[in-house]
Amino acid sequence: MLNFCPQCGSKLQAGFRFCPSCGEKLPENPTDEDEPSPQQESHINAVISSVSAMEVDCAGDSSPSALSRPPLRTTRRKTLSNTNTEYTEQKPVPSSRKRKSSQLVKEEEEVAKKTQSILSQTPDKTSFTPPRKGKASPQIKEQDEIKQTNLSTLQTPDKMSSMSLQKYKASPLIKDEEAKKTSPAIQSPSKCKSKKRVSSVDPVLEGTVVCDQSGKKWKLIELLWKTELDVTYGVCQANQHAESDECKYMLRLGAKEGHLFNEQNFHLRAAKPDAVEKWGKLHKLDFLGIPSCVGFGLHETYRFLVFPCMGQPLQTELDEGTGSLSEKNVLQLALRLLDSLEFIHEKEYAHADIHAGNIYIKSSSHTEVFLSGFGHAFRFCPGGKHVEYRQGSRTAHQGNISFISLDSHKGAGPSRRSDLQSLGYCMLCWMTGSLPWSHLSHNSSSVAAEKERYMSDVPGLLTYCYKQKKASSALQEYLCNVMALQYTEKPDYTLLKGGLQQSLQKMGGSLK
Numbered sequence: 114m115l116n117f118c119p120q121c122g123s124k125l126q127a128g129f130r131f132c133p134s135c136g137e138k139l140p141e142n143p144t145d146e147d148e149p150s151p152q153q154e155s156h157i158n159a160v161i162s163s164v165s166a167m168e169v170d171c172a173g174d175s176s177p178s179a180l181s182r183p184p185l186r187t188t189r190r191k192t193l194s195n196t197n198t199e200y201t202e203q204k205p206v207p208s209s210r211k212r213k214s215s216q217l218v219k220e221e222e223e224v225a226k227k228t229q230s231i232l233s234q235t236p237d238k239t240s241f242t243p244p245r246k247g248k249a250s251p252q253i254k255e256q257d258e259i260k261q262t263n264l265s266t267l268q269t270p271d272k273m274s275s276m277s278l279q280k281y282k283a284s285p286l287i288k289d290e291e292a293k294k295t296s297p298a299i300q301s302p303s304k305c306k307s308k309k310r311v312s313s314v315d316p317v318l319e320g321t322v323v324c325d326q327s328g329k330k331w332k333l334i335e336l337l338w339k340t341e342l343d344v345t346y347g348v349c350q351a352n353q354h355a356e357s358d359e360c361k362y363m364l365r366l367g368a369k370e371g372h373l374f375n376e377q378n379f380h381l382r383a384a385k386p387d388a389v390e391k392w393g394k395l396h397k398l399d400f401l402g403i404p405s406c407v408g409f410g411l412h413e414t415y416r417f418l419v420f421p422c423m424g425q426p427l428q429t430e431l432d433e434g435t436g437s438l439s440e441k442n443v444l445q446l447a448l449r450l451l452d453s454l455e456f457i458h459e460k461e462y463a464h465a466d467i468h469a470g471n472i473y474i475k476s477s478s479h480t481e482v483f484l485s486g487f488g489h490a491f492r493f494c495p496g497g498k499h500v501e502y503r504q505g506s507r508t509a510h511q512g513n514i515s516f517i518s519l520d521s522h523k524g525a526g527p528s529r530r531s532d533l534q535s536l537g538y539c540m541l542c543w544m545t546g547s548l549p550w551s552h553l554s555h556n557s558s559s560v561a562a563e564k565e566r567y568m569s570d571v572p573g574l575l576t577y578c579y580k581q582k583k584a585s586s587a588l589q590e591y592l593c594n595v596m597a598l599q600y601t602e603k604p605d606y607t608l609l610k611g612g613l614q615q616s617l618q619k620m621g622g623s624l625k
Contacts, residue, residue: 316344322351325410343367366417372488373416379487380406383460402453402483423483424475437546442479444617449482455606458529461494465527466512467535493528499601500526510557522561530598537592545578587616
């Protein structure tokens with residue numbers, strides 16, 4: 114009987130045929146005295162089987178006894194050594210599939226690697242990115258941007274709610290829709306109210322009959338002229354027959370919610386025929402050029418106002434002539450317009466849009482002059498209290514850009530000085546044919562800057578317009594007076610008219 118393994122020297126127990134440490138087979142030297150009896154042999158086999166069962170049931174038990182060691186330890190070691198040997202032998206040999214792999218296999222491997230790297234990252238810090246994002250179509254990009262916008266809005270509602278949607282890139286269609294919703298008159302430097310869009314008016318067929326609010330019916334006889342905001346017809350009452358030359362009334366047709374609505378309110382509140390006649394008699398005037406509105410109403414989607422015939426616009430005469438007028442004619446026009454402005458100013462209104470298109474001349478002598486076009490009229494003194502000067506309270510640059518005052522350019526409510534300054538610009542343009550900012554009419558801010566530069570330099574303004582000619586002394590005196598007016602100051606109309614009247618008399622002119 115062997116007590117130690119001849120190979121490794123490990124201690125052995127009786128009945129072992131293999132060394133439990135090195136796994137080598139033990140030499141057999143049976144003797145008669147060492148051979149166990151059949152009963153002992155059966156007992157040894159029973160012990161071995163019981164020990165094997167205990168090892169299977171108690172796998173992982175770290176008992177220090179030799180009985181708990183796996184009997185196949187040598188076999189497992191040999192298996193592992195064989196596997197390592199085979200792997201070492203096969204490692205230097207490259208795979209034929211990798212050498213000859215197709216493009217599709219490479220793409221699949223790349224996708225698998227990217228997917229594995231994405232899955233290994235935390236979902237709250239990174240988001241899945243498609244492998245071909247760079248080649249995506251514009252529609253897919255728009256969808257991705259919309260999803261990102263919605264996701265960021267949900268994550269931080271307190272910060273994202275105040276941000277404008279225009280900061281995100283949008284498709285041309287989305288930009289067009291945003292542009293329609295945003296008014297073009299709103300400008301970043303001045304916080305002005307948005308400008309209402311007034312649609313152009315298509316002419317109505319001649320012969321059409323319209324009915325005003327009082328029940329009178331008016332027949333459109335002839336289209337006289339058309340502007341960007343309205344059209345004007347010669348009309349007569351429907352129960353009367355008249356030719357185009359015999360029309361005693363004119364009808365202006367414009368957008369329902371456009372400037373004619375404001376003009377209608379002005380005539381109803383401040384320029385009723387009785388009030389105009391009474392004021393003229395009080396100031397001993399033989400003529401006051403405030404037209405009387407004899408009818409108003411709605412026709413389909415349009416609004417119309419009816420006036421007695423006022424002649425033709427001054428702009429028509431300028432266009433048909435040389436583009437300028439004599440100083441005598443300009444002084445006659447200015448005196449008549451000052452009477453009209455004094456009337457509406459006493460009624461607490463400012464005209465706010467004085468130019469040749471809103472001035473009508475009934476005779477060639479320039480003595481019967483009407484001031485019309487009250488679409489931008491502003492009540493500057495409601496209830497006898499003058500409004501405060503506040504830039505941005507109205508739409509900036511509202512009216513004819515070449516002739517409106519600097520107050521209107523800045524979005525402040527026009528006052529009395531605004532109308533008088535606009536009249537001064539008109540007089541200068543009618544005499545010389547141009548203004549320093551005439552070529553800048555497409556840029557409102559540049560026009561406003563030029564007007565502000567010449568506010569304190571009236572001689573320089575006249576020198577620019579008159580060139581080498583002698584400037585009108587009456588016009589220079591008038592401009593110096595109106596440019597020095599304060600916003601709420603009441604002008605001295607007698608002084609202004611007196612200077613112009615004196616110059617007109619020296620030229621041998623009059624208002625009769």
